[in-house]
Amino acid sequence: MDVLSDLLHRAHAGHALVRQLIQRPPWSLAFADAPPLTLVTTLGGHASLRVGDATPVRLAAGDLALISASAYTIADDPGTPPQLVIRGTKKYPVIDAQPVRNPASRTYGDGEPGATTMLRGAYELHGAAAERLLAMLPPLAVVPAGPRTRGALDLLAAEVACDEPGQDAVLRRLLDLVLVLALRGWCARMEPPPAWYRGLSDPGVGEALRLLHAEPAHRWTVAELAVRAGLSRAAFAARFARLVGEPPLTYLTGWRMTLAADLLRDTEDTIAAVARAVGYDDPFAFSVAFKRVRGASPSDWRRARAAPGS
Incomplete structure (x- = not known):
């Protein structure tokens, strides 16, 4: 398994809430308490996207935006005040906001002429693997429209607008495809790109990375x-x-400790069992390595993650 696929799999980035947003100017939607990763794309028209107090970014048709911030606003224009605040699946009108009609279960707004159509997929990521994935992203990353994403977006737009058997499965798979294309596009545009992305371009180093992710518990040597x-x-x-x-x-070692951190949080396995699962026969050696990489002993890490509100 390659590095990006492994990160997405272990971060549980396979379940997303998908919504279609159809809005006529003037419009502005504020998202609060957003999940760790959100994908937004503009299918028709354009939009202005602002994360926190940063300068607004304009999204043209087909652009892909990856958002790793908890609060952001999407509008027709940066100066349009928010009309709705959206938390999870619930919408809260702002004072004097116009009522919003929902023609389909996954749609906010209406499809009258002059409207901007967008798709939004919100991902609830998981654990230390998710932290590793999100570490390579800024709060807002925009990948311009291109021929490689157009076909997937056309399929996703057609599917989200209807309500048929098996739709949830289709939407998840299509959105996962668009997410991977967006992450690929962003990594290719980064300067410098993520370290592992540079390695994948080299046949020998790329093969080694694949092996390390496929069998992290194997007793690998450099030779x-x-x-x-x-x-x-x-x-x-x-x-x-x-x-x-x-x-x-x-x-x-860093990747093993990422896997161990999630095992400690998500299972009741003993420290020794977690150590063996990530390639350590000696629990003491594992504990030393874990504390060096993660800053806390395995038992302290587990207790902290089990505490309320952690």
Whole structure:
């Protein structure tokens, strides 16, 4: 499994709330307490998107916006005051706001002429793997429209506007496709790109990253990874460190501790069992590595995450 696929899978980024937003000017929607990751795309017309006090960004038709902020506003114009505040699936009118009609269960607004049509998918991500995924994103990342996303967006728009059997499954899969395309597009535009993204462009280092994610508990050595990558040990170690930004076994340790953090939070497995699951036969060695990487011992980490409100 490649790095991005593994991050999305372990962050549980496969379940999203999908909504269609159809609004005629003037309009403005404020989103509060938003999930960790939101995908917004404009299918027809344009929109202005503002995160916090940052400068508004204009979205043209087909643009993809990745939002990793808890509060943001989407409007026809930056100067239009919010008419609705949306928390989760509930809408709260602002004083003097016009009533909103919902022609379909997943639609806010109406489809009269001159309206802007958008799609919004809100992802509830999970745990340390999600933190690793979100760390590569700014509060707002915009990927311009392009031919690779157009077909997927056309299918998603057609599906979200109807209400037929199996629709939830279709919507989730289509939105996952658009999310992956958006993340790919953003990583390609970043300067510099995420370290692992640079590594994937190299056949040998990319193969090593795939192996480390496919079998994180295996007792990998630099020599074995080099053989699997088709390189000498010295050449492989130097190339991996140059492209990824850290030595291969340091990268492996960080990834193992990410997996361990989620096991400690989500299971009742003993510390020894968690250690074995991520490649450590010695619980003490695992605890030392975990505290060095995560800043707390495994037992303290687990207690903190079990506390109310954590």
